[in-house]
Amino acid sequence: MADAEYVNIWMRPERPARGPKPAYSRAQITEAAVRIADAEGLEAATMRRIAAEIGAGAMSLYRYVPSRDNLIELMADRLMGEIDVTGLPSGDWRADLTRYAGELRAMWLRHPWIAAVQRSLPSFGPNQLLLIERLMGVLDPFVPIDENLSLVGLLNSYVEGTVREEISSAREFRLSGLTESEWMARSYPYIDQLVKSGQYPIFTKIVTEARQPHLSRDEQFRYGLRRVLDCIATAVPSTPAGDPRPGTR
Amino acid sequence: MADAEYVNIWMRPERPARGPKPAYSRAQITEAAVRIADAEGLEAATMRRIAAEIGAGAMSLYRYVPSRDNLIELMADRLMGEIDVTGLPSGDWRADLTRYAGELRAMWLRHPWIAAVQRSLPSFGPNQLLLIERLMGVLDPFVPIDENLSLVGLLNSYVEGTVREEISSAREFRLSGLTESEWMARSYPYIDQLVKSGQYPIFTKIVTEARQPHLSRDEQFRYGLRRVLDCIATAVPSTPAGDPRPGTR
DNA sequence: CTCCACTGGGTACGTTGTACGCGGTTATGT
DNA sequence: ACATAACCGCGTACAACGTACCCAGTGGAG
Structure with a gap:
């Protein structure tokens, strides 16, 4: 519900205010995803595969990115x-x-x-x-x-x-x-x-x-x-x- | 293996020589798929959905079309x-x-x-x-x-x-x-x-x-x-x- | 020191494309 | 006329997908 408030990926803050330090980052995830897509195509860049690339669990990515579609938006902007x-x-x-x-x-x-x-x-x-x-x-x-x-x-x-x-x-x-x-x-x-x-x-x-x-x-x-x-x-x-x-x- | 011989969907004959009469046809399947895609987008045109549209079982479609990708080729040409x-x-x-x-x-x-x-x-x-x-x-x-x-x-x-x-x-x-x-x-x-x-x-x-x-x-x-x-x-x-x-x- | 918002991630569910194999049907060769 | 083999529709099954949910652990704010 708090998630739905951000229609825009660009308005959603990468990290909340409090809590332990995150082990990864949006930039790192995006980079890994782009690397995989370059080598094996976009359809090879699955959540599990990207997570494996950076040594994380699949579900950990969702701490940084609301959905795969939004991650792809990030990738596209990275390319720009x-x-x-x-x-x-x-x-x-x-x-x-x-x-x-x-x-x-x-x-x-x-x-x-x-x-x-x-x-x-x-x-x-x-x-x-x-x-x-x-x-x-x-x-x-x-x-x-x-x-x-x-x-x-x-x-x-x-x-x-x-x-x-x-x-x-x-x-x-x-x-x-x-x-x-x-x-x-x-x-x-x-x-x-x-x-x-x-x-x-x-x-x-x-x-x-x-x-x-x-x-x-x-x-x-x-x-x-x-x-x-x-x-x-x-x-x-x-x-x-x-x-x-x-x-x- | 006989399937792999046809790289091209356009070279593969719709129906073999012998056997009982098919109940459906490529054209009919393609038509149904286009109808669904028009109404709900391409991703809604799943094999099961298309089959349901014409009253067939999901796997029956594979008697007419080697894969979903090939079916989409058929759909594209239908549009042309x-x-x-x-x-x-x-x-x-x-x-x-x-x-x-x-x-x-x-x-x-x-x-x-x-x-x-x-x-x-x-x-x-x-x-x-x-x-x-x-x-x-x-x-x-x-x-x-x-x-x-x-x-x-x-x-x-x-x-x-x-x-x-x-x-x-x-x-x-x-x-x-x-x-x-x-x-x-x-x-x-x-x-x-x-x-x-x-x-x-x-x-x-x-x-x-x-x-x-x-x-x-x-x-x-x-x-x-x-x-x-x-x-x-x-x-x-x-x-x-x-x-x-x-x-x- | 206590608390709790946050972390990474395991398990599980629904949906997808499709491999495989079954029992029934029919054109063909004899 | 009949046996045969090639075809039919399709139920079951499986691997891979995105992701909801949950949990134990962690570390900064009070």
């Missing part, structure tokens, strides 16, 4: 902290957003399980909040806040969308225990059957021509990112708002 | 079938993509649980395949296949990204059993505390100014979509490839 936003905004919005996009992508690739966490309402943990401040600060001088949200949303969508695709191939191999070529050999009959049927000319083109990309994933990402930034540029006046804007529309 | 692609490509790529984007978004909103399905390697079910053919056919005459993939990927990212955000708010309410205003009242103290601290000016701006949007979600979507299409337009020559292109680059 990996995105370095020092020096943002720098004044050059394009450079800032390029850096941010690169770091976001790198973070996702380091922690692919982030794709599996269902964000319910945006969970405003400390790292998330700092990120919002710095990131939205980049375009804040140029566009109204709704437009800013919309543009940053577009950028985030692009990064998340592309990296999701990138992740999912790797994920399948990881948990099926197959290498990529083994998987290819296994699923070849199906693809081949589709191609041979002649009913799917464009699908065939994709499989036969685009399967061996002449660009690395990194280059593909940067190429697409430039396009997105160009798109954003059309909505960003070159001088901060408040100045009498030239007819740049 | 809701996207109407008749008459695509029509010749007007902008109209085609606008229509597609609208239908994709509507489908997601009808079946929000789609956000929770982890696509591993793209699962090429029949509906997915048809969609690929028609959708990629829209830009196929204009751009090379890699570029096509990239542009369609951008569009998909935009739709998925925005609709994910839209979904997640509603989801929280659904499963916490709170109305939006109740939730607001509950989480207000935290938001308020952040605002009052004065440390997060931009976050404050978002919460106080942008929380009451002057545009409906639909209008926001269409507005952002136009921007994305403009962005795509810069990469699409106005005449089909093969023609000597004017210096539009």
